Amino acid sequence: MGGTDVPVVVGLDNGGTSNNATVLTLDGRFLVDGLVENPSEVRAGPAAAIEALARAFDGVLALTGVPRAAVRAVGLDTPGPASATGVISSRGSTNFSQPAWRGYDVRTALELRLGLPVLYHNDGNAAALYAHHTHFGAEAMRRSSVSAIVGTGLGGGVVEAGRVVAGAAGMAGELGHVHIPLTGLLAPDQPVPTCACGFAGDVESVASLTAIGRNLLPYWLGRFPDHPLAGEAPERAAKLVRGYAERGDALAREVFTQQAMALGRLFTVAANFTDPHAYFVGGGVVEAAPDFRDWFLATVREHTVLRVEQAASATFALVPERDMAGARGVAIAALEALRAGPAPRPVVAG
Template sequence: MGSAGVPVVVGLDNGGTSNNATVLTVDGRFLVDGLLEIPSEVRSGPDAAIEALARALDGALAQTGVPRELVRAVGLDTPGPASATGVISSRGSTNFSQPAWRGFDVRGALQRRLGLPVIYHNDGNAAALYAHHVYFGDEAMARSSVAAIVGTGLGGGVVESGKVIAGAAGMAGELGHVHIPLNGLLGPGQPEPTCACGFTGDVESVASLTGIERNLLPYWLTRHPDHPLAAEPLARAAKLVRGYGERGDALARDLFTQQAMALGRLFTVAANFTDPHAYFVGGGVVEAAPEFRDWFLATVREHTVLREEQAAVATFALVPDRDMAGARGVAIAALEALRAVPEPRPLVA
């Protein structure tokens, strides 16, 4: 429960079906230990979804016994694509498919509804920020990291000195659409993978659930025509393949080796572009049996090419507490915003 009189920030993780909420004190203590979910109502349109987010905040405060007057700011994350200020893409998205969502300012609408400052990140950036701060602790503000979150698509984030790099248009950290070399990654006769965004050979076309259904599984089933997954509808088979991977199935391990190789090549790009202290992997692919997720992370590491000096200081790790990482990440972002100091004066006239 909350400590009497200690101000807090609230983190709200908005998803296609549920909102998850957490509460973080200004002295850095999370007051919610696990998931605190309610329906997100996003399919009912923006008005219903904003009200659901407000209810999620009220529920978190009731759960922790924190008076509303102690809330100083709110962190919000949603699935992308969206701008750095929380404006949903003009084309909508998988979760925000109704026309009313296109170009909708979800951050601004929630801020008006709550009467509190709202800080926004997409869900990949939020998870990346949480992983960074949990792993580095007291040293977080002096460290850098890159995180790849494997889900329906491929999200992620780049963190430098404890802060998410947003970019000029808010598109930094869209790691799924980084092109990677395919030589040596594809099997004999395997078509070049295509992404729903229109790219060919980006990371998401391989390392995502959509990539499995669209590109990887159709190929590997031609190599294993008698495999039990061949009798399943492709969309269902794509969701089942991880279970086979956990049991050491040859088709599944070949498929996930390709995903791990793709992430390794992405991290090789990151090594030569940002040279981070840590590389994090999260998402459904690592929500698996320990042997499988350890094998997968080791395979990613094997296919990440680092210089000797980089290998001596870099680490590879899994994103912790994935179900809570989004809400906790944006709560950290809200707390960072409260602690921010004005920019220094220019060094040159």
């Protein structure tokens, strides 16, 4: 860490409990090499949360010794779903449960508070962008990727030519709500899993922490009635499953095999839509012991059906530095927005 005389952008990653902040110089150097966190205050409502983001902004500048006048733009991410311009979904979000958040324009509110341009992505897209640029480096603007970020829900992002594909309403990359085939994934008597969004059989209904507690663990505990997790409260049991899986526990491996299969089927769908150069997996599911992490990624790869030509050119990898990926991803997006030239003119006159 250290001060700089060159212009910078600031990346702010807003989560359900904490904000994380970073600083990126316009010549491409991160001035923060770890987490710089403060409480996000999202449960106190939008006004308190915007003030918390402003404190995160001020705090990371003080830590790095960067004067406020050096900041050219701010990147912001929040949990989705939200529009490309930072308007939280009218149905709300897992982390934004109060009615005041529904339809709230978080990007504009922060822009007005800071008096600086603010670029927005949801947290899945931000992590996807960071994974893409970190993996491909100098080739990033000539490559494509799809990322699945497994957390409380399932986020993700589609990156083409180094930039996030946002979509018409800004909700492209909501990969958790893609429906996948369940034949061969579920046990013969296993109920069809349901998602908090109301869908049945989407990826998030299998591959998420919520899915473990809601759908997978209740079924598998019925097959392993003497398992130690049977005596735990459901929410705590869901969080403990990964530790058991790391130790090779049979029930836990059944749970994570189904999650890996679901991600493989998601990537199979992606292969036929975008044919990316790389498939990234991130989130708490891979913040684990190396043996388990490698097994999980290999199982995802095993269940991703690619054509011979695709398999020869595709890479499977983990999202690096998950806790910092959001802030760094939106900082990269803010920097690229500053660098971008004018949009191309249409070929056919209107």
